[in-house]
């Protein structure tokens with residue numbers, strides 16, 4: 001459960017709860033379990049009924065063109081202020097929404113909502129996000145939100161601090177999933193997904209205080225910067241606190257939701273996804289990981305797949321990787337495994353350089369692929385991973401979906417095979433990988449010759 005600071009000068013728990021009640025009155029909410037009411041369905045029901053009056057589950061029609069309109073839609077405006085309403089189904093024609101049942105996650109999301117949107121903006125906690133990968137980025141954001149709640153002031157994430165002497169050059173750029181790295185510092189940032197250059201390019205607004213530039217220019221507003229420490233608890237994604245903050249800040253905008261839906265549908269068609277009996281998620285992290293971690297052959301990950309799954313002809317391996325050579329390796333050495341993966345541009349071995357998360361040159365496409373992966377992994381019963389933070393997110397989605405009772409996770413990075421590779425210095429990791437692959441080719445040829453001769 002999220003904690004607030006005791007004896008806060010600003011607010012106390014009762015006041016926060018009071019905010020929630022005010023919010024619910026303002027926006028016509030009613031805490032209830034699963035609606036029970038008939039599902040209304042109409043083209044522009046949201047507009048016709050008047051957004052604020054809805055208390056029962058409803059569906060709204062959408063179309064593929066919604067994916068192209070990257071502005072906040074009427075539904076987004078409504079959903080922003082209804083944090084406990086969740087999308088329960090999506091189809092080609094419509095999606096449906098209903099109030100979630102009571103749960104610690106929904107409770108925390110409402111507390112975060114109340115703090116972020118209903119507190120005064122005269123005092124704002126700003127936290128700059130030192131970007132890295134998905135997991136580090138959201139650790140920063142989640143911690144900022146939870147700190148804000150602890151101190152009862154809204155939190156705004158800043159990653160665009162052009163003239164701030166406290167922040168080194170590397171930090172003066174948009175969120176690393178909102179622009180191409182080569183555009184950082186350029187005047188003409190053609191790849192910037194939206195002007196804010198942050199998570200709100202894709203996800204719903206998470207505070208109601210307006211643009212940070214305007215807050216900075218307003219001398220009556222006090223910005224609490226560089227608030228550190230671990231106040232408010234552990235926000236790792238395994239905890240309810242971390243998951244609540246992440247869920248709150250990653251609620252999809254409509255255009256993005258539709259784009260993710262379309263991307264998943266395309267993937268499912270291309271990979272005959274509905275024909276699988278079961279699947280294993282395999283996360284092969286390479287590219288810039290080489291600056292601090294080793295690469296491992298795909299074969300090491302395959303070794304971890306439970307035998308009965310390998311013997312099941314309709315078992316798929318959903319391969320998540322940032323390296324195109326891992327896909328080539330998968331097909332070359334394991335032609336009998338049913339591989340499924342996104343058809344998208346990737347780096348090739350070490351071609352990327354440090355922290356370039358947009359090999360496609362299209363940051364939105366990268367985030368669409370990531371969120372699609374998070375949805376699709378929920379269909380699988382096993383995860384095989386190496387040393388990455390991203391795998392925590394993959395597994396959290398698998399766990400929280402509750403789809404598989406016997407969910408299992410295997411850490412390839414702690415096997416004897418991996419440890420043997422870890423023993424060489426990092427700069428020798430790629431040559432060693434190449435050497436092992438070459439040896440596997442020789443062994444494969446020898447095995448083929450042997451079976452032909454017999």
Ligand SMILES: *[C@@H]1O[C@H](CO)[C@@H](O)[C@H](O)[C@H]1NC(C)=O
Nearest residue numbers: 068069070071072073074075
């Ligand atoms: C995008 O949607 C908004 C809100 O519905 C609408 O006002 C705007 O005209 C749309 N833009 C385009 C390019 O379709």
Ligand SMILES: *[C@@H]1O[C@H](CO)[C@@H](O)[C@H](O)[C@H]1NC(C)=O
Nearest residue numbers: 183186187188189190191192
């Ligand atoms: C920005 O970049 C785009 C694409 O490279 C180019 O077409 C445009 O002219 C540039 N604009 C400015 C102001 O440099």
Ligand SMILES: *[C@@H]1O[C@H](CO)[C@@H](O)[C@H](O)[C@H]1NC(C)=O
Nearest residue numbers: 211212213214215216217218
């Ligand atoms: C804030 O102030 C700066 C410097 O005075 C100015 O250049 C900038 O346009 C202002 N920003 C906003 C959003 O008003």
Ligand SMILES: *[C@@H]1O[C@H](CO)[C@@H](O)[C@H](O)[C@H]1NC(C)=O
Nearest residue numbers: 269270271272273338339340
């Ligand atoms: C999907 O199924 C079709 C028809 O059976 C087949 O032609 C195609 O190769 C399959 N695709 C994949 C990726 O397995």
Ligand SMILES: *[C@@H]1O[C@H](CO)[C@@H](O)[C@H](O)[C@H]1NC(C)=O
Nearest residue numbers: 324325328346347348349351
């Ligand atoms: C990746 O690099 C390897 C080795 O340089 C090369 O053989 C392979 O064709 C490349 N793959 C792609 C997709 O560019």
Ligand SMILES: *[C@@H]1O[C@H](CO)[C@@H](O)[C@H](O)[C@H]1NC(C)=O
Nearest residue numbers: 278381403404405406407408
């Ligand atoms: C889960 O594992 C247990 C113990 O191995 C087994 O008895 C049970 O049938 C499994 N359940 C499912 C749904 O696979």
Ligand SMILES: *[C@@H]1O[C@H](CO)[C@@H](O)[C@H](O)[C@H]1NC(C)=O
Nearest residue numbers: 425426427428429430431432
């Ligand atoms: C790796 O670095 C070590 C020490 O700096 C050096 O001796 C070795 O030759 C390097 N190996 C490769 C493959 O570059």
Ligand SMILES: *[C@@H]1O[C@H](CO)[C@@H](O)[C@H](O)[C@H]1NC(C)=O
Nearest residue numbers: 435436437438439440442443
């Ligand atoms: C190749 O085969 C030899 C002999 O069976 C074995 O010792 C070696 O580990 C194999 N190498 C690889 C990379 O699988």
